[in-house]
Amino acid sequence: TQLLEQSPQFLSIQEGENLTVYCNSSSVFSSLQWYRQEPGEGPVLLVTVVTGGEVKKLKRLTFQFGDARKDSSLHITAAQPGDTGLYLCAGLDNYGQNFVFGPGTRLSVLP
Amino acid sequence: SQTIHQWPATLVQPVGSPLSLECTVEGTSNPNLYWYRQAAGRGLQLLFYSVGIGQISSEVPQNLSASRPQDRQFILSSKKLLLSDSGFYLCAGMGISGANVLTFGAGSRLTVL
Numbered sequence: 001t002q003l004l005e006q007s008p009q010f011l012s013i014q015e016g017e018n019l020t021v022y023c024n025s026s027s028v029f030s031s032l033q034w035y036r037q038e039p040g041e042g043p044v045l046l047v048t049v050v051t052g053g054e055v056k057k058l059k060r061l062t063f064q065f066g067d068a069r070k071d072s073s074l075h076i077t078a079a080q081p082g083d084t085g086l087y088l089c090a091g092l093d094n095y096g097q098n099f100v101f102g103p104g105t106r107l108s109v110l111p
Numbered sequence: 112s113q114t115i116h117q118w119p120a121t122l123v124q125p126v127g128s129p130l131s132l133e134c135t136v137e138g139t140s141n142p143n144l145y146w147y148r149q150a151a152g153r154g155l156q157l158l159f160y161s162v163g164i165g166q167i168s169s170e171v172p173q174n175l176s177a178s179r180p181q182d183r184q185f186i187l188s189s190k191k192l193l194l195s196d197s198g199f200y201l202c203a204g205m206g207i208s209g210a211n212v213l214t215f216g217a218g219s220r221l222t223v224l
Binding site: 031033035040041042043044045048088092096097098099101102103104 | 115143145147153154155157160162199201203205208209211212213214216217218220
């Protein structure tokens with residue numbers, strides 16, 4: 001069974017600070033995705049990483065896929081209150097039909 | 112524009128009553144469709160997925176069932192709700208906004224009393 005772990009589970013920081021959240025597995029994934037979810041809404045895709053060692057930037061967000069395609073990180077620079085939410089990583093399973101989700105990191109950015 | 116529609120958005124039901132949550136998809140044909148449950152703002156638990164009409168795979172044994180009567184319709188049901196069925200239910204489709212990408216509906220909040 002492929003599993004994803006995320007750390008930290010909770011993170012509360014001040015506006016303007018930098019942060020990194022992690023997504024780890026003992027299994028190889030063909031791709032990993034990061035979603036952000038706000039309370040009472042469905043998750044929204046932020047990025048998909050496919051190639052080992054890949055780095056993608058989305059404004060103040062930087063995503064990295066590990067060389068072995070078992071882990072990923074999300075770094076946010078100069079966090080803003082609008083970044084508050086639940087960040088979920090997900091990997092497409094080896095059959096290419098189902099997504100394995102991590103438990104999420106709940107981020108709170110205080111003004 | 113929203114491409115996955117879920118309803119109802121909020122539902123309060125007594126224990127032992129039936130349930131029907133509906134999900135419809137716009138803009139694509141033959142997508143893989145999924146029902147997830149999310150407890151208390153945590154990760155998503157896959158309940159059912161479907162690769163086509165009438166094809167349902169169950170990931171966990173439970174009090175719920177799913178059906179796909181039409182290509183773009185996915186229904187989550189229960190004959191008798193339990194307290195433990197309370198949660199946030201999300202419908203998702205793969206291949207709607209891009210290959211190997213999940214697009215989610217806005218969710219249905221179920222409270223069983």
